[in-house]
């Protein structure tokens with residue numbers, strides 16, 4: 001099963017190897033079996049959280065939906081004895097238990113889950129978000145929606161801000177039976193996925209579909225309503241049982257250098273908002289973008305797509321009328337006849353490899369013709385006689401012990417007719433200043449309740465400007481806090497591993513194998529079981545066969561993330577990743593281009609990629625333990641009782657505690673815990 005040296009050399013890729021070249025020491029299995037036999041420990045089945053899930057801020061049950069896509073975990077059976085839904089739908093339903101935006105996430109999440117994936121110790125991480133992309137698209141194409149809440153608590157929650165954080169919170173609260181009203185200052189929902197990220201990254205039909213599903217659950221929306229201006233916060237707090245604030249960090253930071261007040265100096269958030277609202281149809285001949293994050297990349301890429309007009313104003317006015325009357329009007333159409341490319345330079349203070357932007361976004365803008373000037377710090381804006389910026393003056397810098405050392409005397413100008421600073425964002429707290437701390441963010445406790453404001457919860461960029469998946473995770477966590485608050489319960493502590501868990505009990509329920517309800521023995525039970533009731537002991541008897549418990553199973557998912565060292569990696573042969581195709585957008589075709597860069601996997605590719613998952617921390621039915629147990633003590637659970645996670649059981653009368661099943665378990669699900 002392991003990889004031969006020839007294969008490894010052929011693939012030129014890493015693969016797991018237990019022994020190094022030339023290593024000749026080996027462990028005798030016989031010794032190991034007899035030594036281990038003295039441990040008096042037998043296997044038990046321990047559920048842990050896989051690192052992909054532990055690294056996903058929205059807490060996706062990644063392993064769960066990968067197991068569904070690859071065909072291991074099956075949908076519950078319907079009345080006709082057939083699966084009640086397709087695997088695609090079942091995978092989507094599992095995804096959306098944690099995160100209601102899989103089609104968006106699959107496209108633009110930088111996928112910290114993949115950074116944590118144990119498969120990297122064998123060859124390369126599992127392409128998790130490409131599978132999320134496929135399933136998210138499938139759900140939209142097949143019109144899947146969320147069930148309307150079946151019970152109502154009568155409680156109402158105000159959600160301030162209709163970005164992904166606010167919408168995620170509304171979604172999770174609706175599932176818990178609480179009514180929600182979203183107050184949104186713009187005329188559209190979505191926050192940054194509608195006004196920040198360009199449509200070639202988050203196509204608006206995809207955004208609309210994933211947002212509309214949440215509204216279809218019965219969420220009320222008040223657009224064009226800024227809390228703190230159109231309606232006061234105090235008023236909302238009075239009228240609603242609880243409040244969630246998800247107002248994002250919508251104000252682009254202004255560049256603080258002399259001359260930055262020039263009219264042709266702007267910030268990245270304003271630039272992108274104007275573009276996304278259709279108010280910007282050209283960028284200028286030469287644009288300098290300052291910064292190295294996602295916003296800087298988006299500004300640069302949008303500027304390359306927009307270009308600059310190469311005709312006079314009169315010709316342009318006439319041409320616009322002509323183009324607008326054509327049915328196929330598009331920026332591209334206009335671009336092809338009237339525009340030429342803009343030169344776009346990104347100026348960044350640190351080294352390119354330290355840019356916080358996603359690597360693929362950086363690679364994409366370079367391919368699209370953006371020039372990167374790294375290790376340069378902005379000094380001033382050079383203006384012409386009319387006060388317009390004509391250049392950005394920069395100074396090259398060195399970095400010594402993380403300190404920036406400007407190279408005095410080496411300043412130079414980068415000529416331009418537009419400067420866009422993408423140097424961070426701030427939260428606009430006007431009308432809600434009581435929540436702002438000295439860093440301009442809200443101070444919250446572990447349950448995301450605003451400190452000193454019971455019943456008010458905050459999430460997303462308003463507490464930590466980071467990622468979409470982070471804001472979505474905050475929405476889920478806050479919804480749980482709000483639920484406790486509305487029920488008058490203690491909010492409690494958050495678990496160490498704070499994710500949405502795979503649930504064995506739910507699995508048992510889905511397949512009609514719900515454990516029996518526990519009841520203590522009655523006098524009649526004792527007489528029946530023991531023949532007499534001379535000494536009546538009503539305590540537990542024969543609990544190893546009782547049907548009210550999940551035997552020899554321990555759930556450590558809220559405490560333990562499965563590390564690669566606990567897996568049997570030798571089980572997994574080298575298997576190349578099924579990568580998504582990237583459309584080639586380069587200097588030749590970038591002008592006016594509105595196409596998505598990334599192409600979704602085909603169904604067979606998505607399934608093949610899911611098969612690369614090693615199911616860290618949960619049985620994936622490989623049969624190794626059954627095959628290798630020298631005692632024949634590990635057996636397959638009879639089909640009628642088996643579910644995912646209950647595929648095998650151990651006959652403890654036969655087990656000698658040799659550890660072999662645990663050693664050959666690829667997933668770390670078997671631990672020698674019985675007898676501890």
Ligand SMILES: Cc1cc2nc3c(=O)[nH]c(=O)nc-3n(C[C@H](O)[C@H](O)[C@H](O)COP(=O)(O)OP(=O)(O)OC[C@H]3O[C@@H](n4cnc5c(N)ncnc54)[C@H](O)[C@@H]3O)c2cc1C
Nearest residue numbers: 161163164165185191192227247248460461466467468471
């Ligand atoms: C240009 C850019 C590119 C990015 N690219 C990525 C990426 O590729 N991947 C990724 O994961 N993350 C990316 N991010 C980060 C991501 O967009 C944010 O982390 C995320 O949008 C935060 O969600 P949120 O719900 O907290 O806030 P937002 O999305 O900002 O939504 C806040 C909402 O609140 C509304 N609002 C604000 N104030 C009020 C008020 N007083 N009353 C009523 N409504 C109000 C706003 O209009 C907005 O709709 C990017 C960010 C930017 C700016």
Ligand code: SF4
Nearest residue numbers: 056109111112113129
């Ligand atoms: S939301 Fe992001 S981090 Fe979470 S599973 Fe999807 S791609 Fe990975």
Ligand code: SF4
Nearest residue numbers: 052117118613614616
């Ligand atoms: S191998 Fe699968 S379960 Fe393990 S970390 Fe990677 S995606 Fe998650």
